[in-house]
Structures are given as structure tokens and as C-alpha cells.
Amino acid sequence: MPTYIWAGKTRKGRVLKGHLDAVDERIARIQLKRRNIDVTKLKKKPKDLFENISFLQPKVSPKDVVVFTRQFSTMIDAGLPLVQGLTMLSEQTQNKTFKRILSQVTKDVEGGATLADALNKHPRVFDSLFVNLVAAGEVGGILDTILQRLAAYIEKAEKLKSQIKGAMTYPAVVVGIAIIVIAVIMIFVIPVFQDMFSSFGKALPGPTQLVVNMSNFTKNNIHWIILGLIVFMFLFRRYRKTDSGKRNIDSILLRLPIIGELIRKVAVARFTRTLGTMLKSGVPILDALDITAKTAGNVIVEEVILDARSSIAEGQTIAEPLSESIIFPGMVTQMISVGESTGALDAMLEKIADFYDDEVDATVAAMTSMLEPLLMLFLGGSIGGLVIAMYLPIFQMAAAMG
Secondary structure, three states, rough: OOOEEEEEEEEOOOOOEEEEEEEOOHHHHHHHHHHEEEEEEEOOOOOOOOHHHHHEEEEEEEHHHHHHHHHHHHHHOOOHHHHHHHHHHHHHOHHHHHHHHHHHHHHHHHOOOOOOHHHHHOOOOOOOOHHHHHHHHHHOOOOOHHHHHHHHHHHHOOOOOOOOHHHHHHHHHHHHHHHHHHHHHHHHHHHHHHHHHHEEEEOOOOHHHHHHHHHHHHHHHHHHHHHHHHHHHHHHHHHHHHHHHHHHHHHHHOOOOHHHHHHHHHHHHHHHHHHHHHHHOOOOHHHHHHHHHHOOOOHHHHHHHHHHHHHHHHHOHHHHHHHHOOOOOOOHHHHHHHHHOOOOOOHHHHHHHHHHHHHHHHHHHHHHHHHHHHHHHHHHHHHHHHHHHHHHHHHHHHHHOO
């Protein structure tokens, strides 16, 4: 179906413009007339040559989804029909990929599908959590409230993710720069010193000879080193995608001294936030636990959550299997147990999530402050050691001359 670019005026003289999908120009004018818009400009949008090449299309960011969710909630709360609200939002969005998805969702809803079913056709943008909460909102008649909760949940989840990325970016950049500097010294700088040292006619000090040998090896085998790194990364990614590889790597990460503690706190915050949001929105607890397990991000955590789901299915409590794992601290399982016994599990989960969001902030700050001196030590030890090793023969020659 072609897309038309239009501009027009409302009865009050307000100038509007946007995009509209229609079979032909006549149908497009009829649709705009139904919206009480006096058309001043209407033309078919030029076809995008790269439309069918997915990796060349812009990605839909969580921010796009949050803005859509909040605006859609406001429209529903104001009494606007679903199709009209979806049409307006699809015309307003600037992201071409998201615009195409929203147009398809609008057509599906117009064709009689529920909003949840229409969104479920686009899992890369609207995950199972989003779809199930929308379905619960449609059944309960509280879709506007559900969308507001979803927007708040996505914003907090993205804030948590950005904190982790921010904590990892600084050391990764520093180590990357250090590796590049060391490689440049090994390949280009040390050979110059080596030519100068060969004229001395004396044996080089041990550290200097070691650095020269490393330089020769790096220079002569740089292509094999790069190829080896590429092959290693390829094989690692393949292994990471297997069930056993995923489990082994996730298990190792949880056992690391500092990173493991951070992963556990992030897992608790994500689990309690997701489960609390779903229970508060009326999703059955078994379905909520199933979806929460899929969004855990760690196989070990996922297995613990699925054990809790089995416990609930057998008529037991959710707190007992959680307390037997290494992921959830005793305080968390005790608070969940209290929430179960008092019938306020959703509220208790949100309190735990808020507490662990602050815990993640504190852990990230502590880890960053601790990494800074370690990185300085690494830089000084590696680059400084190379420089000292190369100047040792010069120091010895100067001492002999003195």
C-alpha cells in the first residue's frame, strides 16, 4: 500500500501535515476529509530503495517505544479510539522502521485483531512482557494505566542498563587504548631502538632482550595474531549460543569477585521490577514468572525463576526455591515471603526493586572508583615497563662512560 505525504488545515485554521497509507489518492483524500482536514497538499511518497534491506533501516530504540507508549496512553485516557490514536502516532513518528510497524499494527487492529495480537507480530520491538501486559489491560479495561506502567518500567530498565554500560565503557576504552599504544611501540618504535643497540656490540640486558624478542614476534606474526583473535571471537560467540556454553559462561560470571556481585544485584532488581509490574497489572503469577524468566538475561537466574514457577504450580510458596539459590539474598526472600502471606506481593516486589536500584548505583560507583587506580597501575606497568626496558642499555652505557 502506497504512502502519501499530506498537508492541510483544520476547521479552526490549524496547519497539520503528516503521512498516510491509502490504496490510492482518492481514498487518502476521503480519509483526511473524515478527520475534518482541508487538504492543501497531497502526493505519493517516493519509494525507499533500501526499504527491504533490514540492516540499512534505522533501529527502533527503547526511547521511541517509551514516547509511543506514553502518548498512546494519553490518547486512550482522553477517549480516542484505538485506530485513530495508532494512525496519528504512526504519522507523527520520525523513525521509518517504527512508522512501518505502527502502520501494520493499525491495519491489523482495523481488521479485527486485538491490540496485543497486532503487537505480538513484531517481537523485536514489542517483547512478550509488553504484549502480555497490553493483553491484561485490554481484558481489564485499564489499557491506559497499563501503558503508563509499561513506560515507567521501560525507562527504569533502560536506566539500569545504561548504568552497567557506563561502568564497563571506561575500563574497556582505557584497556583498548593501552593495547593500541603497546602494539604501535612493539611494531614501530622498538625496531628503531633495536637497530641502534646492534651497533653497541654488547649483550643486551635481560628485560631489553625480552622486549626485543616480543617485538620481533609481534612484527613477524601480526597477521596470524589478528587472524587468531578473529577466529577466537567467532568460536567464542558460537559457543556462547549453545546451551552448555551459555550456562558455563553465565555461571563463571556469577562467581567473579566484583562483577558477579553486580550481576546478582542487577538480576534481583530486574526480577522484582518485572514481576511486580506484571502482578500489579493483573497478569496471572504463573504466566508472569514464565515471562520474567525469559527476560532474566542469565541462564542460572532463569533456572531459579523457573524453579519458583514449579513451586507455585505445586501449591507451594515462591520464596522457598528462591532462598535455596545463590542469587537471592535472605533479606529479599524474607520480604517476598511476607508479601505472599499478606497478599501484597506486588507492592513488596516494587519496594525491593527500588532498594536494589540504589544498591546497583552504589556498586557501580564503588567498582568505578576501584577500577581507576587498577587501570592506572596497568597502564604504568605495561607502557612504563616497555620504556624502561628500552632505555636500560643507554643507562648502562652512560654509567660505563662515567
